Amino acid sequence: GAVVSQHPSWVICKSGTSVKIECRSLDFQATTMFWYRQFPKQSLMLMATSNEGSKATYEQGVEKDKFLINHASLTLSTLTVTSAHPEDSSFYICSAEGGGSNQPQHFGDGTRLSIL
Amino acid sequence: RKEVEQDPGPFNVPEGATVAFNCTYSNSASQSFFWYRQDCRKEPKLLMSVYSSGNEDGRFTAQLNRASQYISLLIRDSKLSDSATYLCVVKEYSSASKIIFGSGTRLSIRP
Numbered sequence: 001g002a003v004v005s006q007h008p009s010w011v012i013c014k015s016g017t018s019v020k021i022e023c024r025s026l027d028f029q030a031t032t033m034f035w036y037r038q039f040p041k042q043s044l045m046l047m048a049t050s051n052e053g054s055k056a057t058y059e060q061g062v063e064k065d066k067f068l069i070n071h072a073s074l075t076l077s078t079l080t081v082t083s084a085h086p087e088d089s090s091f092y093i094c095s096a097e098g099g100g101s102n103q104p105q106h107f108g109d110g111t112r113l114s115i116l
Numbered sequence: 117r118k119e120v121e122q123d124p125g126p127f128n129v130p131e132g133a134t135v136a137f138n139c140t141y142s143n144s145a146s147q148s149f150f151w152y153r154q155d156c157r158k159e160p161k162l163l164m165s166v167y168s169s170g171n172e173d174g175r176f177t178a179q180l181n182r183a184s185q186y187i188s189l190l191i192r193d194s195k196l197s198d199s200a201t202y203l204c205v206v207k208e209y210s211s212a213s214k215i216i217f218g219s220g221t222r223l224s225i226r227p
Contacts, residue, residue, distance in 0.1 A: 006159075034215065043203075043217060043218075043219040043220050044160070044203075044217050046215070046217075091157070093159050093160075095160075102147070102148045102165070103148075104148075104150050104162050104165060104205075105150075105162075105205075105215060106162065107159040107160050107161065108159060109158075109159055110158070110159045112157075
């Protein structure tokens with residue numbers, strides 16, 4: 001089956017640090033990748049949708065200058081949390097799909113980000 | 117009204133019971149439907165796609181009712197390992213994908 005790899009799985013860093021998270025589709029070409037965050041006991045919240053070679057589409061309320069997304073190839077998208085603060089601590093999950101109306105998303109393992 | 121609505125639960129049922137979840141969606145143009153399960157502190161994993169004719173995978177049966185705009189998931193002979201949050205996912209597709217997640221239904225199977 002389709003595999004999506006996300007790295008790192010766990011990050012602990014000081015306030016003010018920028019953190020980059022990678023999302024790779026290992027055995028298929030991902031025309032679209034999605035970035036979510038999830039707080040404890042809450043549902044997934046879509047942050048942005050990225051298509052290879054174009055600018056990401058951010059959901060309302062998500063700061064594009066704070067959460068930089070790059071989707072430079074069909075197998076890699078990155079999310080950079082710039083100048084992270086404790087309120088950015090969350091579970092960040094990426095997903096990817098190969099395109100087509102009936103294709104499901106496949107999720108990465110998620111990145112648990114803790115900002116001290 | 118939310119685009120995709122699910123009963124949040126929790127559903128607490130004994131092992132071996134049959135349990136069913138429903139999910140309603142608001143956009144009649146929605147094209148694809150999926151059920152995912154998410155374990156605590158883990159990423160969602162695809163459980164099954166939902167087809168118009170209904171489909172079954174072992175103990176799991178999914179149904180789609182386009183006229184009433186809902187999908188359902190039936191779990192027979194539930195196991196302890198079925199305890200998770202079940203997410204209903206609706207996909208709209210025009211020039212680009214739009215994926216909408218339900219907030220999830222929590223299921224707890226007790227021995």
